[in-house]
Amino acid sequence: xxxxxxxxxxxxxxxxxxxxxxxxxxxxxxxxxxxxxxxxxxxxxxxxxxxxxxxxxxxxxxxxxxxxxxxxxxxxxxxxxxxxxxxxxxxxxxxxxxxxxxxxxxxxxxxxxxxxxxxxxxxxxxxxxxxxxxxxxxxxxxxxxxxxxxxxxxxxxxxxxxxxxxxxxxxxxxxxxxxxxxxxxxxxxxxxxxxxxxxxxxxxxxxxxxxxxxxxxxxxxxxxxxxxxxxxxxxxxxxxxxxxxxxxxxxxxxxxxxxxxxxxxxxxxxxxxxxxxxxxxxxxxxxxxxxxxxxxxxxxxxxxxxxxxxxxxxxxxxxxxxxxxxxxxxxxxxxxxxx
Amino acid sequence: xxxxxxxxxxxxxxxxxxxxxxxxxxxxxxxxxxxxxxxxxxxxxxxxxxxxxxxxxxxxxxxxxxxxxxxxxxxxxxxxxxxxxxxxxxxxxxxxxxxxxxxxxxxxxxxxxxxxxxxxxxxxxxxxxxxxxxxxxxxxxxxxxxxxxxxxxxxxxxxxxxxxxxxxxxxxxxxxxxxxxxxxxxxxxxxxxxxxxxxxxxxxxxxxxxxxxxxxxxxxxxxxxxxxxxxxxxxxxxxxxxxxxxxxxxxxxxxxxxxxxxxxxxxxxxxxxxxxxxxxxxxxxxxxxxxxxxxxxxxxxxxxxxxxxxxxxxxxxxxxxxxxxxxxxxxxxxxxxxx
Numbered sequence: 001x002x003x004x005x006x007x008x009x010x011x012x013x014x015x016x017x018x019x020x021x022x023x024x025x026x027x028x029x030x031x032x033x034x035x036x037x038x039x040x041x042x043x044x045x046x047x048x049x050x051x052x053x054x055x056x057x058x059x060x061x062x063x064x065x066x067x068x069x070x071x072x073x074x075x076x077x078x079x080x081x082x083x084x085x086x087x088x089x090x091x092x093x094x095x096x097x098x099x100x101x102x103x104x105x106x107x108x109x110x111x112x113x114x115x116x117x118x119x120x121x122x123x124x125x126x127x128x129x130x131x132x133x134x135x136x137x138x139x140x141x142x143x144x145x146x147x148x149x150x151x152x153x154x155x156x157x158x159x160x161x162x163x164x165x166x167x168x169x170x171x172x173x174x175x176x177x178x179x180x181x182x183x184x185x186x187x188x189x190x191x192x193x194x195x196x197x198x199x200x201x202x203x204x205x206x207x208x209x210x211x212x213x214x215x216x217x218x219x220x221x222x223x224x225x226x227x228x229x230x231x232x233x234x235x236x237x238x239x240x241x242x243x244x245x246x247x248x249x250x251x252x253x254x255x256x257x258x259x260x261x262x263x264x265x266x267x268x269x270x271x272x273x274x275x276x277x278x279x280x281x282x283x284x285x286x287x288x289x290x291x292x293x294x295x296x297x298x299x300x301x302x303x304x305x306x307x308x309x310x311x312x313x314x315x316x317x318x319x320x321x322x323x324x325x326x327x328x329x330x331x332x333x334x335x336x337x338x339x
Numbered sequence: 340x341x342x343x344x345x346x347x348x349x350x351x352x353x354x355x356x357x358x359x360x361x362x363x364x365x366x367x368x369x370x371x372x373x374x375x376x377x378x379x380x381x382x383x384x385x386x387x388x389x390x391x392x393x394x395x396x397x398x399x400x401x402x403x404x405x406x407x408x409x410x411x412x413x414x415x416x417x418x419x420x421x422x423x424x425x426x427x428x429x430x431x432x433x434x435x436x437x438x439x440x441x442x443x444x445x446x447x448x449x450x451x452x453x454x455x456x457x458x459x460x461x462x463x464x465x466x467x468x469x470x471x472x473x474x475x476x477x478x479x480x481x482x483x484x485x486x487x488x489x490x491x492x493x494x495x496x497x498x499x500x501x502x503x504x505x506x507x508x509x510x511x512x513x514x515x516x517x518x519x520x521x522x523x524x525x526x527x528x529x530x531x532x533x534x535x536x537x538x539x540x541x542x543x544x545x546x547x548x549x550x551x552x553x554x555x556x557x558x559x560x561x562x563x564x565x566x567x568x569x570x571x572x573x574x575x576x577x578x579x580x581x582x583x584x585x586x587x588x589x590x591x592x593x594x595x596x597x598x599x600x601x602x603x604x605x606x607x608x609x610x611x612x613x614x615x616x617x618x619x620x621x622x623x624x625x626x627x628x629x630x631x632x633x634x635x636x637x638x639x640x641x642x643x644x645x646x647x648x649x650x651x652x653x654x655x656x657x658x659x660x661x662x663x664x665x666x667x668x669x670x671x672x673x674x675x676x677x678x
Contacts, residue, residue, distance in 0.1 A: 033491055034422035034565050035388035037484070042381035048464060049374035050479060052433035054471040083373035093479040094433070125387060128477075132393040138433040138467075138477030140389060144368035145376070152372055226373050 007079075010106065011099030015129045017108060017149060018097075023111040027090070027123035036125035038089055044144035048085035052078055055135035063178040066105050068200040069137070070112030072278075074173040076229060077141035079204035083227035085151035085212065086143035090125035091117065093139055094133025097209040102119045109137070120206055151284070156224040156243035159280055160308040161291035163284045165205050167255040168232045169269060172276025174199025191259035202280040211297050215290045225284035232276040235283040236306070237314050243285075246311030249328075251318045255301040274316075274328065349445065354468045357436075357445060364449040366429070366462035375464035377428055380474025386425035390416055395557035404516040405444045407539040408452030408476070413566060416480035417459060418543035418619040422566035424490035424551065425482035429464035430456065432478055435471025448476070459545055488555055490623070495563040495582035499647040500630035502623045504544050506594045506640040507571045508608060513538025530598035537596075541619040550636050554629045564623035572613040572667045574622040575645070576653050577619030582624075585650030588667075590657045590677035594640040613655075613667070 012017055040046065045211045051073065053059055059069040080314065081088050093113070097106065110314070111125075117124065122141075174195040177184045184192045205227070212223055224243060228235045236247050251270065260269040263331070285308055286294070307313075316326040349357055366375070370641050379385065386508075390412065392398055398408040413430065420427050432452070436445065449463075456463065461480075513534040516523045523531045543636055544566070551562055563582060567574045571593070589607065599608040625633070634641045656664040 026402055033423065034419040035386045035482075037423065037482075037489055038385040038387065039486075040379055040383075040385050044379075046377040046379050046385065046428070046481070047361060047374045048377065048431055048481065049431070050431040050433050050465055050467050050477075052469045052471075054435055054469055054473070054475075056472075057470050074363075080373040084376065086374070092387055092389040092479050094389050094479075096393055096475055096663045103431075106617065120486055126389055128389050128391045130393055131396050132391075132475065133473050134471060134475075135394075136391070136435055136473075136475050136477075138389075138391060138475075138479075139479075140431050140433075140479035141374075142387065142389075142481065143374075147378075149375055176591070186667045267596070278459070 006102065006104045007101040009099065010097050010101045010103060010161050013103060015131065015241045017338045018129055021103065021107065022110055025124055026127070027125050036090070038125060040089065040144050043146065045147050045150065047081055047084045047143045047145055048140065049077055049080035049139040053137040055166040061216040063175060064200070066108035067112030067115070069108050070109040071116040071141050071201050073137055074113045074116040075202045075204050075280060077139050078116070078122065078206060079229060081141055082204050082206045082209065083151060083225065083282060084145060085149045085208070085209060086145035087209065088120055088122040088141060088143040090137055091141045093127040093137070095127065095129045096134065096136035098133055098135065099131060099159055101135060101273065109168055120204070151223050153224060153227045153239050153242035155222040155225050156239050156245050156308045158245055158308055158310045159287070160224070160249060161288045161304045162236065162249070162287040162306040162308065163291050163294055163302065164232065164255060164305050165208050165302050166279070166296055167257050168228060168274070168279045168281065169260065169272030169276050170195050170198035170257045171202060171271040171278040173257065173260070174213065174244040186289060187259060187263055188216065194319055195257060195259060199278070202278060205282045208282055208298065209325045212295060215294060219290065222227065223284055223286045225282055228279050228281045228283050229277060231275045231277040234285065237328060238285065239285060240314055246315070246316045247306055248309055248317050249306035251316060251323065252320065253303055253305045255303045278293055345441065345443045347442040348438065349436050349440045350443060351573055352442060357442065357468055358412060360442065360446065364463055365466070366464050368666055377464060379428065379483050382485065383491065384486050386414070386420055386423045386484055387479065387481045388416055388419035389477065389479040392476040402514060403449035403539070406451030406454070409448040410455040412478050413452045413455040413475055413544050414541045414619060416478050417455070417461065417545060418566045420480055420482040420570060421543050421545045422490060422564060423484060424488045424546070424548060425484035426548065427459055427461040427480060428461050428563040432463055432466040432476070432482045434466065434468045435473065435475035436468065437472055437474065438470060440474060441612045459543070488552060488644050490562050490564045492563060492581035493577050494561040495578050495584050495624040497581060497584055497646045497649045498527050498626070499563070499574065499624040499649055500627045500631055500643045501586060501588070501645040501646050501647065502625065502641065503567070503571065503594060503620050503631050504540065504547050504623070504637055505618070505620045505639050506596050507567060507618045507620065508599065508611030508615050509596045510535035510541060510617040511536050511611040512596065514601070526598060526602055532595060535599060538617070541617060542632065543619055544621045547621055547637065550633060554633060558629065560626055562623055562625050564621055567618050567620045567622050570614045570616040573616070576667060578622065578624060579648065579653055585648040586645055586653045587648055588645035588653065590653050590655060590662065591659065592642055592644045594642045
């Protein structure tokens with residue numbers, strides 16, 4: 001990119017000019033009407049989710065390139081769809097921008113968004129660009145799901161296994177490495193890069209859905225679950241609350257990044273996994289047998305990490321009895337999440 | 340409301356506390372999952388539109404109460420659905436708020452949004468509330484339309500009549516009266532109130548759709564159109580551009596608020612009508628005979644204001660030949676709109 005282009009500002013070309021430049025990132029069918037039209041399949045329900053991200057609150061140039069900010073914003077919304085069992089249909093992008101914002105920054109943001117969207121064949125079908133004193137990104141994602149395949153939080157049954165679709169704690173570790181590079185001095189470069197990548201380019205687990213459909217096709221139970229965007233502890237607690245049940249999590253079963261092993265204390269590693277957030281894995285509750293099958297099919301770091309109980313608490317248990325049982329609660333979760 | 344309640348700030352209760360207080364405005368089915376689930380009718384296409392509004396840019400406490408800001412934001416989005424021929428299914432609300440914002444302001448905003456939504460049986464099905472240095476409102480509305488009833492901009496045919504569903508210029512006049520009260524000294528109070536109300540509480544013309552469906556049921560043409568949110572001139576020009584046609588508008592046929600008659604010069608009145616914007620009427624192109632029927636059924640201030648031509652221009656014509664023909668163009672429209 002030449003320097004003239006890279007110094008071009010939003011106020012130089014206006015919102016209309018910017019919209020024109022960004023059309024190449026959008027679905028070509030949608031341009032030029034008051035709203036976008038999408039064909040949905042019959043017998044599917046519509047699923048909608050929305051997120052607002054604000055510069056300095058949810059992303060910052062310190063830890064996040066515009067490409068990564070775009071990728072992460074899309075990934076978070078697609079993960080909410082995956083958490084409902086829904087396949088994505090499209091997203092809309094609302095963007096508030098200061099006049100002095102560089103056009104190239106905006107194009108890099110859209111580049112990151114479309115890189116993530118293309119992995120899941122999902123178009124940008126509409127949007128709005130307005131002047132704002134602070135950069136703001138509002139994404140609404142919509143998808144479709146067959147009513148019998150909706151994943152809710154409220155249907156967990158006593159005895160269900162609790163499945164995680166992958167490791168937890170990597171995103172939080174990656175963020176710490178970005179904020180405090182010296183923190184990684186005992187890590188090799190490959191591990192460092194992988195953890196940072198987990199933070200910058202998380203993957204919504206839409207790939208899990210076809211496996212769940214296969215399980216649901218040959219059975220009569222519901223799958224309960226949500227994503228772990230606010231941490232594994234939060235996900236389990238929210239599910240238990242909504243379902244009126246409790247849970248017991250087994251310390252040693254919680255999948256951690258292998259890099260944690262010789263780098264973090266067990267307590268630190270567990271804190272990242274339980275409270276770190278933004279790993280965007282799915283936390284699913286289903287009967288033991290299909291849960292075991294699911295974990296086998298997912299492979300890698302998928303695991304059964306606990307089971308649903310009739311208690312009113314979420315308990316962290318150590319089968320080696322080195323640590324005493326510990327009750328997890330939301331206020332603890334949020335404290336950890338916010339600090 | 341007592342003073343303790345009215346001085347409560349967002350930072351006193353946090354985003355979670357605020358979300359809880361706002362749940363009474365939202366659809367009860369949607370609370371507590373990662374995303375909302377909505378049932379759409381089979382054979383209907385999904386229509387999606389999104390708007391971002393920023394404090395100080397798109398609304399201000401000078402001319403707009405929080406209730407009116409909420410109403411107007413919803414009305415603009417529902418009008419985009421109406422402009423596509425779509426019936427609303429729901430909206431999501433993304434809200435960025437400074438910590439020192441009063442909780443009562445936010446509740447009044449939601450009050451105004453739901454007042455408008457209730458008129459059209461449309462629920463708030465999801466949302467996100469985040470901290471932001473500037474109050475920002477991002478609304479995404481989605482609706483459904485049968486594919487044969489989609490209203491696009493690009494299908495206008497030479498000879499089509501151009502129909503407006505109501506008066507133009509009222510919203511802009513209302514805004515001027517709010518900004519410069521002395522401007523209304525020759526107006527009676529009822530007219531003043533009505534014009535201000537037109538600005539503060541515009542009505543999306545979803546009521547027009549059943550009439551259009553009846554017309555389309557017994558015929559084989561498409562209805563072309565959009566809403567007049569950016570002014571009547573802009574709507575006609577956009578339609579002509581998208582359809583590759585021209586238009587001739589008849590000065591005397593453009594419906595104006597009766598209050599304009601003894602208050603504004605003919606030129607001023609026409610400028611408000613053509614370039615004022617935010618009247619949120621529909622501008623529709625269809626063959627002469629059904630156009631005439633439609634205007635009869637709509638009554639009030641609906642009118643045929645011109646026709647589609649094979650020229651490449653949009654011409655303003657005066658049948659009394661007092662004014663010369665005048666070519667309307669977008670840059671003129673935008674100049675007027677922005678000044």
